[in-house]
Amino acid sequence: MGWLSVPKDWIASFGDITKFMARVMGEVYSLRVMKFFGESLRQAGILILGSAVVIWGLAFIIGLTCGIEGAYFNRSVGAPAYAGVFSAWCDLREAMPYAFGYMMSAKVGTGLVAEIGAMKISDEVDALEVMGISSLTFLCSTRLLAAWMVLPFIYIAAVGAGFLASYLAVVQQIGEVSSGGFFLIFWMFQNPPDLLFSVIKGMMMATVIVLVGCYYGYTAGGGPVGVGTATAKSMVLNTVAVHIIGMVGTQIFWGSNPRAPIGG
Amino acid sequence: MADEERNDPPWGRPVQSDEVEGRHGGEDEGRSEQDVAHADGDDYPGSHDEAEPRHDSGDYDSSEYDDDAPDSNTQRDVVMHSPEGDADEPDMRVTNEAVPDSIKDQTREGEEPYQWHSGTKRDHGSTDAIEFIDVKKSFGRNTILNGLNLGIPDNQISMILGPSGTGKSVCIKHMVGLLYPDEGDVLVHGESVPNMVDDELFEMRKKFGVLFQDGALFGSMNVLDNTAFPLRQHTDKGDEEILEICHRRLAEVGLSGALDKMPNELSGGMRKRAGFARALVLDPDIVLFDEPDSGLDPVRTALLCELIQEVHAENGGAYAVITHDIMSARRVADYIAVLWKGRIVESGPASELFNSPNQFVRQFLSGEARGPLGME
Numbered sequence: 001m002g003w004l005s006v007p008k009d010w011i012a013s014f015g016d017i018t019k020f021m022a023r024v025m026g027e028v029y030s031l032r033v034m035k036f037f038g039e040s041l042r043q044a045g046i047l048i049l050g051s052a053v054v055i056w057g058l059a060f061i062i063g064l065t066c067g068i069e070g071a072y073f074n075r076s077v078g079a080p081a082y083a084g085v086f087s088a089w090c091d092l093r094e095a096m097p098y099a100f101g102y103m104m105s106a107k108v109g110t111g112l113v114a115e116i117g118a119m120k121i122s123d124e125v126d127a128l129e130v131m132g133i134s135s136l137t138f139l140c141s142t143r144l145l146a147a148w149m150v151l152p153f154i155y156i157a158a159v160g161a162g163f164l165a166s167y168l169a170v171v172q173q174i175g176e177v178s179s180g181g182f183f184l185i186f187w188m189f190q191n192p193p194d195l196l197f198s199v200i201k202g203m204m205m206a207t208v209i210v211l212v213g214c215y216y217g218y219t220a221g222g223g224p225v226g227v228g229t230a231t232a233k234s235m236v237l238n239t240v241a242v243h244i245i246g247m248v249g250t251q252i253f254w255g256s257n258p259r260a261p262i263g264g
Numbered sequence: 265m266a267d268e269e270r271n272d273p274p275w276g277r278p279v280q281s282d283e284v285e286g287r288h289g290g291e292d293e294g295r296s297e298q299d300v301a302h303a304d305g306d307d308y309p310g311s312h313d314e315a316e317p318r319h320d321s322g323d324y325d326s327s328e329y330d331d332d333a334p335d336s337n338t339q340r341d342v343v344m345h346s347p348e349g350d351a352d353e354p355d356m357r358v359t360n361e362a363v364p365d366s367i368k369d370q371t372r373e374g375e376e377p378y379q380w381h382s383g384t385k386r387d388h389g390s391t392d393a394i395e396f397i398d399v400k401k402s403f404g405r406n407t408i409l410n411g412l413n414l415g416i417p418d419n420q421i422s423m424i425l426g427p428s429g430t431g432k433s434v435c436i437k438h439m440v441g442l443l444y445p446d447e448g449d450v451l452v453h454g455e456s457v458p459n460m461v462d463d464e465l466f467e468m469r470k471k472f473g474v475l476f477q478d479g480a481l482f483g484s485m486n487v488l489d490n491t492a493f494p495l496r497q498h499t500d501k502g503d504e505e506i507l508e509i510c511h512r513r514l515a516e517v518g519l520s521g522a523l524d525k526m527p528n529e530l531s532g533g534m535r536k537r538a539g540f541a542r543a544l545v546l547d548p549d550i551v552l553f554d555e556p557d558s559g560l561d562p563v564r565t566a567l568l569c570e571l572i573q574e575v576h577a578e579n580g581g582a583y584a585v586i587t588h589d590i591m592s593a594r595r596v597a598d599y600i601a602v603l604w605k606g607r608i609v610e611s612g613p614a615s616e617l618f619n620s621p622n623q624f625v626r627q628f629l630s631g632e633a634r635g636p637l638g639m640e
Contacts, residue, residue: 123480130440131494132469134462 020218021211027134027141028148036142043146047108052154055103059158062099063165066090070166071174080176084186085260087166092190092198093254094246096159101205101242104151105235108206109213112143113234116217117227125218140214147210148203155202159195188261197253201245208241387612390417392451393550393582394439399448400606401434408434409445410606416550416599421576421583423593423614425628426603432586433477435603436552439584440472441465452550470498473543473551477558479535481527481542487514488523491542498546513541517571533564537571544575551576553585557592569595590629594618602628 027033033040070086116139119125128135163186171182216234220227392415401409408431416422416439424432437443438450441457450457452468460468481490491510495501501509514520517537527535536556543551553572557565573596576583587593593600593614600618601611602625610617610625618629 119483122478122483123476124482126437126442127474127476127480127482129442130469130472130474131497132466133497134466 016219017212017215020215023136024140024144024211024214027137028145032134032137033141033145036138037145039138039142040145040149043143044150047146047150048154050111051103051107052157054107055100055154055158056161058099058103059096059161060165062095063087063091063162064169066095066162067166067169068174071170071176075174075176081181082185083170083174083177084182084184085189087163087170087182088186088189091162091166092159092194093250096155096162097198097201097205097246097249098242099162100155100158100202101209101246102239104206104209105238105242108147109209109234109238110231112210112213113217113220113231114227116140116214117220117230120218120220121223121227136218140211140218143214144207144210147206151206152199152203155199155206156195159198191259194253194259197249201249201253204245204249205242208245209238212238212241390419392416393418393453394584395451396435396438397449397451399438399445399450401431401438401443401445408606409438412448412603412607414601414603414608414611416582416584418582419580420598421572421585421596422599422601423585423587423597424601424603425588425590425593427628428588430603431606432588432603433554436474436554436584436586439550439552440469440474470546471549473546473548475536475539475543475551475553475556477554478532479527479537479539481530481535481538483527486524486526487519487530487538490527490538491545494542494546509545510541513544514538516544516575517541532559533568536560536568540568540571540575544579547579548581550582550584553583553587555587556585557587557589562591565589565592566595572596593629600629604628 067083067087070090071080071083073086074080074083116125119139125135125139128138167179167182167186170177171179212234216230216237217227220230222229394414394416396409396412396414399409399412400407412431412435414424414435424435426432434443438445438457439452441460444458449459452471455464455468457465457468481487482493485493488507488510491514492506495506495509499506511520511523514523517540519534519537519541522530522534522538525534527538530538540556556568556572560568569592572583572585585592585596597614599612600614602609602617604624610620610622612620617625620626620629
């Protein structure tokens with residue numbers, strides 16, 4: 001049946017990607033990647049210099065949005081002092097992971113596909129292999145290790161940028177609650193485990209995005225057009241994956257216990 | 265089984281496809297499995313010099329085989345078929361039924377696909393560094409190698425010549441284990457490449473230096489770092505020593521003034537020369553060149569050929585050059601193998617091949633329009 005070929009292809013691709021991810025992570029967990037630790041450090045530097053400011057900028061803008069929306073909504077229901085609730089939840093639990101995921105997909109994920117894919121079609125990957133170097137470890141595992149080394153800090157800083165933006169919007173721009181009143185509510189509606197869960201969500205997204213990017217780059221073929229197609233495919237898959245991870249993360253971490261100090 | 269199926273390797277025991285249970289068909293498939301050795305190890309040792317013809321498989325006529333190859337140990341060093349007889353009565357014919365469609369498509373109507381493939385392998389006076397044994401490789405329905413038997417002699421510059429799209433680059437990728445045969449075997453210094461596990465494969469690849477068509481320099485590194493890369497990864501040499509080696513190699517290829525340049529700042533010829541320097545820094549036993557003359561003007565092609573000869577004279581080893589440029593072959597080749605439709609038409613010392621009576625070889629090596637090779 002012709003129509004069955006589409007889901008069959010999806011399942012086959014999913015299997016391929018899963019197998020690839022397992023191999024790349026296996027190279028990191030087995031510490032084989034440490035043979036190329038210098039390359040990991042170089043990739044970490046590229047992530048910091050090339051992506052951190054962009055991610056923080058987006059986080060800041062999202063934080064402003066959360067603050068403004070929250071402040072006006074609370075004013076409309078007659079509780080402007082509670083604008084911090086909206087900021088706390090929006091920034092930490094949802095908006096920051098998604099903003100981080102979107103920017104990682106758009107900048108880092110597609111960048112990986114383009115870079116590794118270009119290396120693939122210009123024989124650089126083969127050149128690595130014939131030098132006796134595992135291209136999978138050198139190109140993919142080093143990038144995953146770099147992401148794990150650097151991105152938690154970038155993510156936490158992004159959350160900080162979002163908090164700052166919300167504070168500026170609610171307290172300094174709209175100004176219907178004092179600084180002390182804002183922070184009282186703001187900190188009441190979050191605690192350290194929430195930050196940890198948020199970081200876990202963000203890192204799950206980052207890991208999948210890096211691996212998907214590496215997969216589509218590493219398996220690219222068919223010249224520049226093939227690399228372009230692979231880049232588009234990776235963007236689609238990463239966008240879907242970001243939302244699935246976001247939804248599942250929220251269900252697991254806050255679905256049964258929202259930890260909201262309401263009603264005593 | 266008569267003439268039609270005598271497409272066996274002319275210098276050794278034909279490896280029947282069902283005897284080889286190696287890692288075939290994909291880079292990932294079964295690579296970690298340790299049990300990929302040949303099913304019949306005694307009959308198929310690493311060095312196929314020792315392999316005895318086994319006539320009990322029933323897949324070919326042993327008496328006819330023996331007529332041509334009375335002693336398996338000397339088969340490599342003798343002319344197996346009379347070149348004079350090629351045009352009138354080809355020895356290596358196969359029936360059209362045995363030939364894949366993609367090969368038939370390259371054949372003129374009414375002609376046998378392999379009528380010019382005498383398989384003649386003339387004595388080159390050396391041992392083989394690399395051997396292809398009845399290698400078959402297809403991509404989908406497209407058959408690229410269809411029973412390839414080839415030896416690349418040690419300490420000589422070999423050229424694999426053939427029309428475009430006939431499987432020359434695929435050959436190189438089989439030599440270094442970037443591709444694996446669907447059937448047959450590839451031996452490097454007597455060791456089966458498809459049967460190596462990852463660590464063995466990476467270790468074996470250290471014997472190789474490969475010059476890719478466009479140099480395959482790493483875009484993120486300058487020329488010096490590109491050249492130093494294999495030394496930094498594989499040796500414990502200090503930075504001073506590494507730089508000394510790189511400067512020497514880059515001076516040999518005339519790139520002393522381009523150390524700091526990035527690959528995108530180099531011309532095509534410079535990229536090739538930089539790739540050549542990088543291929544040489546580990547003093548490899550085997551150096552492979554994938555169309556080193558493509559995209560170069562005739563003068564630079566001649567200079568690159570000269571450079572290949574000079575470096576080979578200095579370092580020795582097995583050099584294999586893939587090309588379809590006849591001038592390059594005349595300049596540098598000690599040994600020539602002509603590949604067409606996934607099989608060797610003829611192979612032997614360059615001087616003998618250029619005087620071959622085989623019509624296909626003669627047409628190809630003289631670049632004539634009229635002859636067995638058309639636009640099919």
